[in-house]
Amino acid sequence: MKNSQRRPLVVGNWKMHGTLVSAGDLLNALRTSLQQNTAVDVAVCAPFVHLPLCRELLTISGIRWGAQNVSAYAQGAYTGEVAASMLAELGCHYVLIGHSERRALFGETDAVVVEKLRQALAAGITPILCVGETLAEREQGSTEAVIAGQLAAVLSALPAGQLAQLVVAYEPVWAIGTGKTATPEQAQAVHAHIRRQWAAAQPGQAEALIVLYGGSVKADNARLIFAQPDVDGGLVGGAALDASQFCAIVNAAEQAWNH
Numbered sequence: 531m532k533n534s535q536r537r538p539l540v541v542g543n544w545k546m547h548g549t550l551v552s553a554g555d556l557l558n559a560l561r562t563s564l565q566q567n568t569a570v571d572v573a574v575c576a577p578f579v580h581l582p583l584c585r586e587l588l589t590i591s592g593i594r595w596g597a598q599n600v601s602a603y604a605q606g607a608y609t610g611e612v613a614a615s616m617l618a619e620l621g622c623h624y625v626l627i628g629h630s631e632r633r634a635l636f637g638e639t640d641a642v643v644v645e646k647l648r649q650a651l652a653a654g655i656t657p658i659l660c661v662g663e664t665l666a667e668r669e670q671g672s673t674e675a676v677i678a679g680q681l682a683a684v685l686s687a688l689p690a691g692q693l694a695q696l697v698v699a700y701e702p703v704w705a706i707g708t709g710k711t712a713t714p715e716q717a718q719a720v721h722a723h724i725r726r727q728w729a730a731a732q733p734g735q736a737e738a739l740i741v742l743y744g745g746s747v748k749a750d751n752a753r754l755i756f757a758q759p760d761v762d763g764g765l766v767g768g769a770a771l772d773a774s775q776f777c778a779i780v781n782a783a784e785q786a787w788n789h
């Protein structure tokens with residue numbers, strides 16, 4: 531049974547893919563195919579340089595857009611960085627923060643994640659906080675401890691009013707881009723753990739908290755994962771680059787909510 535306090539959310543993470551032409555084609559295809567969708571909240575997190583195109587093509591659609599990263603600083607001499615206020619100016623509704631690729635490849639620590647969350651929230655952008663364990667951590671049996679640590683850093687740093695704005699994405703690192711997904715049961719177990727930990731810190735918020743699953747979500751596995759009671763939708767990488775796959779995943783979310 532799905533909790534009526536939460537609407538399903540499906541977010542595409544385009545990563546560093548595409549051209550202006552391919553991004554435009556994808557946005558147009560999504561806009562057309564999802565015209566009738568009102569049941570599922572849908573967004574795409576595009577490369578920075580494609581965000582003006584998102585604004586141009588999605589403004590009157592129901593599809594929202596967002597970025598994949600944001601600076602930990604508000605403004606100033608930070609060559610190459612993009613401020614949250616700049617993303618807000620481009621109409622970004624969401625920003626991914628703490629994606630495992632950022633943590634692993636670009637050295638993002640929990641402390642940096644917290645600063646980025648603060649920046650996004652100050653600009654009125656909804657952060658999608660990504661957490662997840664590596665394969666080695668899962669095999670050692672430390673999945674829950676790793677996620678608890680990633681969440682604790684945030685839960686202890688931000689006030690309740692800000693925590694209430696967050697979306698969480700559980701993305702097991704071993705499932706990202708590998709074609710291996712967590713089983714529906716594995717996903718449910720971690721999502722329930724996330725919600726319990728949230729409830730311990732912020733009792734009034736846990737039932738409304740949106741927790742997405744990410745890691746090789748495809749049209750053919752989405753429905754069973756989304757059917758789990760604590761899975762509120764998906765963060766979709768590879769399959770988000772294909773309009774028909776992505777729309778099928780949105781449909782899977784709608785079906786999971788109708789059952």
Ligand code: PGA
Nearest residue numbers: 706707745746766767768
């Ligand atoms: P994937 O990526 O769907 O290609 O595994 C998910 C993500 O990294 O957000």
